[in-house]
Amino acid sequence: MTTQLNYNQESIITQLFEKLKLGAEKANHEFHTFSFATIYNSVPKIRTVVLRKVDIEKGEIIFHTDIRSGKIAEIAENPMVSCLFYSRLLREQIRIEGNAKIFTKGELFEKQWLNSLPNSRKCYLAENAPSSKIDKPISTIPEKFSKRNPTSGESESGKKNFAVVTIKIEKIDWLYLRSGGHIRALFRKEGNDWLSNWLVP
């Protein structure tokens, strides 16, 4: 016999977005980082990125990256991507599938650059592209910023390497670990609505 549990899909998706929003806002939140996966030449590629913004109305999540990094070419080849969030404390796993877009100019790009703090901008000042081979394990950020962050003006030259990636969410697979039995639901975006159904965990 199965037990009917008192969970509501509408409140699950609302709370899920609230938690992701907090993840973008608070550096110590469980959902501040996520694993971001692309496919390149049929090989899955995965890495950690910082969640920078959640747009509930558009159903988008956003992160920042270096335009010279490998993931940019991978997204250009295949914009279908996956994102994985897991919190041991909240006992939740969120798997997102969506369509990624790269922005290197425009309103969103300017806003995200403006809102980036100098310590975040620092990595865009590296002379060498991410993943380029170097002789020694040295930092490629200019020496003068090894002990201090650049000022806002000094960080401006990093803007040419900065990119904003938006992920338009198509599917969310939510899993909640419960000792009395796990709960899992699938949400799909259709127009402005989220269609949902329960899944066997």
Ligand SMILES: Cc1cc2nc3c(=O)[nH]c(=O)nc-3n(C[C@H](O)[C@H](O)[C@H](O)COP(=O)(O)O)c2cc1C
């Ligand atoms: C905690 C953490 C946060 C990271 N955040 C970002 C990020 O927001 N953007 C980014 O491009 N790389 C970030 N990285 C580095 C990536 O995981 C990866 O090493 C780098 O972007 C190169 O990836 P790629 O060669 O697959 O493009 C982060 C790494 C860690 C460990």
